[in-house]
Amino acid sequence: MTTTSFSQKVKQFLIIFLPIFTTQIALSAMSFFDTNMSGKFSPADLAGVAIGTSLWMPVQTGLSGILIGITPVVSHLLGSKRKDQIGHSVIQALYLGIAVSLAVLAIGAMILTPILNGMPLEPRVAQVALYFLCALAFGILPLFGYTVLRSFMDALGQTRITMFITLVSLPVNILLNYLLIFGRWGFPQLGGVGAGVATACTYWLIFLISIFFVHRIEPFAQYGVFRHLTGVSLGKWKELLKIGVPIGFATFFETSIFAAVTLMMSRFDTITIAAHQAALNFASTLYMLPVSICMALTILVGYEAGAGRLRDAKQYSLLGIGGAIVLSLLTAVVLLVFGEQIAGLYSNEHEVIALTQHFLIYAIFFQISDAIATPTQGALRGYKDVNPALMITFVAYWIIGLPVGYITATYTSLGAFGYWIGLIAGLAVGATALLWRLFLVQRKTAVRMVEQSN
Known part of the structure; x- marks a missing residue:
């Protein structure tokens, strides 16, 4: 809805954000329980699931990011009162999801x-990683289909519905993990592979x-998304890909840097890999705060920008980014105070717990940078400005972050922790550059609107 005061914006932001956050936490919880419960089975299963x-x-x-491109498309159509085009856009996005x-x-x-054969992994770890991914493959099509439908529902402001759907599925995922990882109630004992089977079933x-x-x-x-099925429209695919591909690649560059670090750490022992993955998994759970704000800003900024209300779009941007920074400082306190207890959630072994707690200290710094960079990307997507963010994330994470991490890990006494130093450096550069890009976009958009009105 159109808002006229800052208090109304705060209320509408929370109405959109809180269900998205709950949904993201629930989706992240699936990964959390995959990792956590596999770790309780054995360190090798934890490491295998970590590699997978x-x-x-x-x-x-990355590919979900491409399909999320439907969100700003629907938001702009909604803001500009072109509702008759929404159903056609969504079904084309679904076709695209099937193709992907x-x-x-x-x-x-x-x-x-x-790929797995080329990695220096212990045989049990490699086996778990392979069959975990094979099991997960059965859930790829429904996952991408859900991504499109969820983005459509969220773009209409109905974020509570997707929250309900995800919350219903979470207990199912936990139960299936319990049955299939540990072999309870007559089910086979699959270890970490069972987590892949459980997740695929949950996606369906x-x-x-x-x-x-x-x-x-x-x-x-x-x-009428499913009521008026049409053939594939390459023109609509082109529109979706023009927005979605930069979003997808920007997301890929950001998330793959963490995956690359995990894979490069395969040269360390199983205990180090397990501790790294445990700390990274919890940090990923905290990341759901800025990523939820990012998604809310894409919806709200897109709606206001589509309607030409640039002042309102800018206010939502400031509200979201400022809120994310405050929340990141609060979570930093949680990591400092409860680091040992958090590490204990992932393993019963003292050595793994101590190493995980050490990794969590580094997580404090890069999650503060995430609080700036990720919501800023959401605001930029609301303006349909997606290409510069693609280049910024690539340079920050892969040209700066990964080399710094490799050099620090290889040529200093920091060892595995050096990779996390690289992550911190890359995220800090990315956050600064993205924030500067947002200021430029807001200024250029305002000038263009003035020129059009004259």
């Missing part, structure tokens, strides 16, 4: 085994529930 997750997550987040899923499955079948559940809501429940049903 590190290979899959950059692909998932099939491509991932085909490529993965060819390259997964050679949330996809089917989403189809029901979009097809039968208002306000989604009025757009």
Whole structure:
């Protein structure tokens, strides 16, 4: 809805943000329980799931980012009162999601085994990683389909619905993890591989529930997404890809840097890999705060920019980024005070707990940079300004962050912790550059609106 005061904006922001945050936490909790419960089974299973997750997550987040491009498209159509075009855009995004899923499955079948064979992994760790990813593959198509339908529902401001869907599925995921990892109630004891099977089943559940809501429940049903099926429109795919590909690659560059670090750490022992993954998994859970604000800003800034209300769009940007910074400082305190207890959630072994706690100290610094960079990207997407962010993230993370991490880890006494120094450096550079880009976009957009009005 259109807002006129700052207090109304705060209220609408919270209405949009809180369900998104709850949804992201629930989705992250699936990864958390995969890692946590696999770690309780054995350190080798924890390391195997860590390697498998590190290979899959950059692909998932990057390609999901492409499909998330439907969010600013729908937000702009909604803000500019062109609701009749929304249903067609969503079904084309679904077709695109199916095509992406099939491509991932085909490529993965060819390259997964050679990649794992090329890594210096213990045999048990490599085996768990391979079969974890094979099991997860059965959930790729529903995951990408759900990503499109969720983005559509969120863009309409109905973030509570996607929150409900995800919260319903989380207990199912935890139960299946329990049954399949540990072999309870007559189910096979699959260890870390069972986490992959459980996650794939959960993806099918949330996809089917989403189809029901979009097809039968208002306000989604009025757009007739599944009522008026059309053929593939390459023109609409081009529009979606023009926005989605830069979003996807920017997301890929950010998430893959963490995966690259995990893979490069395979030269260390299993205990170090397990501790690194445990700390990174918890840091990823904290990352759900800025990423949820990012998604809320894409919706709200996109709606206001689509309607030409630039002052309101700017106020939402400031509100979201400022809120993210405050929350990051609060989570920093949590990591400092409860580091040992957090580490204990992932393992029963003293050596793993102590090393995880040390990694969590480094996590404090890069999650503060995330609090600036990630919401800023959300605001830029709301303005449909996506290409510069792609270049900024690539340079910050891969040209600066990874080399600094490698040099520090290889040529100093910091060892594995050196990679986290590189992460901190890259994220700090990225946050500064993205914030500067947002200021430029807001200024250029305001000038353009003045020129058009004259």
